[in-house]
Every structure is written in structure tokens, then in C-alpha cells.
Amino acid sequence: MVASTREFDRWAGRGRTTWPFQVFQKHNAELSTMLIAHASALKFTYKYLGSKKANWEDPINKYFPNSEELMLCGFDTVKSWSDSYNTADNWINLNCVMAISSNFETYLSTVVKLALESDTGVLFGASKRIDGIEILKHGKKHSSNFEDEILNCTKGDWNSRTNSFLRIFGKAPDILLKNTRSLESIRKIRNDLGHAFGRDIKASRNHEVVNISKPKTLSREKAVKYQKLVFKICKDIDNQLFIDHIGEYQAVHFYHKLRQTLKHDDENKSRQLGNHVFALKKGLGHYGVELAGKKFCKGLIEYYEEL
Structure with a gap:
């Protein structure tokens, strides 16, 4: 192996990404493998039922092992099982978006903090004039733990988050600025799933009804589309902060x-x-x-x- 001859440059990183982005990528890849595994199992199951020429009204135990769980859930026909399976599939798609959003926000809070620790002067309009490592070396704590800045970039609606990012760093990737509406949709799905069992929050908190509303529906194609969008946004954010502030x-x-x-x-x-x-x-x-x-x-x- 040829020895590296690259010299050290504080503000020019050797790699192409930050370390937090590499962690984000690993979580993203893990999610993709789980989603693909589930989709493969779903396809295999229905292909198996098709090969057996199953009918909707056939008893469920004709094709699945007779188990106490199936009986307790009231599955008596292939149709009743399939309806619940499709509901579970939708639930997985919704939770996929929950995971995408969580991974995004964890990455964003980490990389914003990293950029501010590295280039503390950016908060005062003096980017790369104050090396954060010098503050750390001489035993002084950062004048701020940057909680407010991180909170402003990761909480609230995406218009306010984007404005906060712009205010701190002076610019933001075009893909972030042009997709706030899609990010808002992701945020709403996450909130509804986390606080109202996948239903609309306001409708779920209506104390005058005793029936539950239908959960939101989300196709796998839409979930994957959101995943790809978030990946691209994170990649461009990482590229900007890595080059401009982290090195x-x-x-x-x-x-x-x-x-x-x-x-x-x-x-x-x-x-x-x-x-x-x-x-x-x-x-x-x-x-x-x-x-x-x-x-x-x-x-x-x-x-x-x-x-």
C-alpha cells in the first residue's frame, strides 16, 4: 500500500463526509435492509397463497399452522388475515417514516453542534477566525453549549428550522430550501404516529367520540421516496458544513x-x-x-x- 503523502490542513478534511454522516448512513442502510426483508416476505407469502389457489373465504388454518394466536385474533378466513396483514404493512411504512425522521433529526442536531464547536466564530460573523479546539485545549468551556441553536434547527415547523439554519450559517442547500413542504409532511406523519397511534392528532383527542378513526395510509413507494429525499438533503447539508466549518x-x-x-x-x-x-x-x-x-x-x- 502506498503511504499517504497528504499534509494536514485544519479547514480541509481528508474525507468526503463528517463522522456523524457516516453514522447516519449506517442507520439508513439498516432501515433499507429491514424494509427490503419485509417486502420480500410479503411478496413470498402472497405468491405462496397464489400457488395454492387460495380463495378469500378459505379457512386460514388451511394454509397457516393452526396457532392460538391466530384464533385469539379472530382470523377465520384468508380475507380476514389479509386485511390485517395489509394494515400491518401500512403500519410498517408509517414507522419507516418515523425512523427516517428520527435519524435525520439526530444527524442534524449532531452535525450542527459539531460545526459550531469547530467554527465557533460563525455565530459572530467571524467564520474560521476562532478555532473551537483552541478553546477546548486551554481548559475553557464553550461560551454556549449551543442548545438553543440546535433546538431551533430541529424543532418546530420546517420553515422555522430552515430559517434558523440560514441565520446561523448564512446559507443552506437548495434541496433543503425547496423541499420544506415534503419535510413538513414527514414531520406530521411522525407526530401523528408518535402521539395518536397513526391517526390525526386533533381527531384522536376528540372526547365526544368512542370510535377510532382510520389510520393514515402510506405506500411503500412513498416511504422510500421520503427516505431518498432525506438522504440527499443530509448529504448536501453535510457537504456544506464539512467544507465551510468542520474540516x-x-x-x-x-x-x-x-x-x-x-x-x-x-x-x-x-x-x-x-x-x-x-x-x-x-x-x-x-x-x-x-x-x-x-x-x-x-x-x-x-x-x-x-x-
């Missing part, structure tokens, strides 16, 4: 914590630096992020020590 902050922050475990009493400072470079290179390698060469690690350590 190599996470690698420097990693060294800041690693440094506490290293020895600093070697009289041979050149040898000490070499040992620290090796430890940093090895530590970053365990994260599975973009490979860091000796030249990069040496430059990072020298940058940190000079702050």
Missing part, C-alpha cells in the same frame, strides 16, 4: 483526548513526536475513516501544540 476538527479533537494518555517526558522530543504520530495514526485507523498518513499526523500534532 479536520474531529481528527484534532480525537488527538486532544488521546494526548492525555500519551507520555510527554521523553527528553528526545523527536522520538516523542514519532511515538505520538504512531499512536494517532493507529487510533484514527480504528475509526475506519479516511486513512491518515504519518505526514498528516505529524502536521496535526504540531498544529495542536502551537495553539
Whole structure:
């Protein structure tokens, strides 16, 4: 393997994404595999029933093992089972959107906090003039834990969230600005599912009725469409914040914590630096992020020590 010759540049990251985005991607991939597994099982089940020439009025135990659960639920025919199965399928699609929204908001809150920790000066119109790692190094806490900024970007309707993002960072990806309506639809689905069992919240809180309303319906195609949209939005947000405000902050922050475990009493400072470079290179390698060469690690350590 050819050794990396890339030099350290605080504001130019080696990789293409932030570490939080890589976590977002893993959760997104996990959701996709579960959704595909469910869709495959659904297709297989109905294909099996078709091969047996099943009729709607056939008794359910003709095709499924006779179980106490089936009897307790009152499934007596293929049609009664199928109706409930389709309801469950819709429920899974709705919960898919719940997971998409949760993953998005978790990522957004994490990456906004990361960007502000890295480039604290952006809050004062002085982007890249104050390195957040310098504040951390000298034992001072950040003047803010950025809770208000994070809250404004992740709570409320998407018009207000987008305006907050614009106010903090000065710009926002076009795909975010042009899709607030779709994001609002996702937010409403999540709220209705989380607070009203998939029904309209206002209708569910009507104390003058004793019947339950029908749940919202959502096709798998629509759920997947939302998933793809959110992925693209996150990717563009990540690209903007990574380039404009984060850079190599996470690698420097990693060294800041690693440094506490290293020895600093070697009289041979050149040898000490070499040992620290090796430890940093090895530590970053365990994260599975973009490979860091000796030249990069040496430059990072020298940058940190000079702050």
C-alpha cells in the first residue's frame, strides 16, 4: 500500500463526509435492509397463497399452522388475515417514516453542534477566525453549549428550522430550501404516529367520540421516496458544513483526548513526536475513516501544540 503523502490542513478534511454522516448512513442502510426483508416476505407469502389457489373465504388454518394466536385474533378466513396483514404493512411504512425522521433529526442536531464547536466564530460573523479546539485545549468551556441553536434547527415547523439554519450559517442547500413542504409532511406523519397511534392528532383527542378513526395510509413507494429525499438533503447539508466549518476538527479533537494518555517526558522530543504520530495514526485507523498518513499526523500534532 502506498503511504499517504497528504499534509494536514485544519479547514480541509481528508474525507468526503463528517463522522456523524457516516453514522447516519449506517442507520439508513439498516432501515433499507429491514424494509427490503419485509417486502420480500410479503411478496413470498402472497405468491405462496397464489400457488395454492387460495380463495378469500378459505379457512386460514388451511394454509397457516393452526396457532392460538391466530384464533385469539379472530382470523377465520384468508380475507380476514389479509386485511390485517395489509394494515400491518401500512403500519410498517408509517414507522419507516418515523425512523427516517428520527435519524435525520439526530444527524442534524449532531452535525450542527459539531460545526459550531469547530467554527465557533460563525455565530459572530467571524467564520474560521476562532478555532473551537483552541478553546477546548486551554481548559475553557464553550461560551454556549449551543442548545438553543440546535433546538431551533430541529424543532418546530420546517420553515422555522430552515430559517434558523440560514441565520446561523448564512446559507443552506437548495434541496433543503425547496423541499420544506415534503419535510413538513414527514414531520406530521411522525407526530401523528408518535402521539395518536397513526391517526390525526386533533381527531384522536376528540372526547365526544368512542370510535377510532382510520389510520393514515402510506405506500411503500412513498416511504422510500421520503427516505431518498432525506438522504440527499443530509448529504448536501453535510457537504456544506464539512467544507465551510468542520474540516479536520474531529481528527484534532480525537488527538486532544488521546494526548492525555500519551507520555510527554521523553527528553528526545523527536522520538516523542514519532511515538505520538504512531499512536494517532493507529487510533484514527480504528475509526475506519479516511486513512491518515504519518505526514498528516505529524502536521496535526504540531498544529495542536502551537495553539
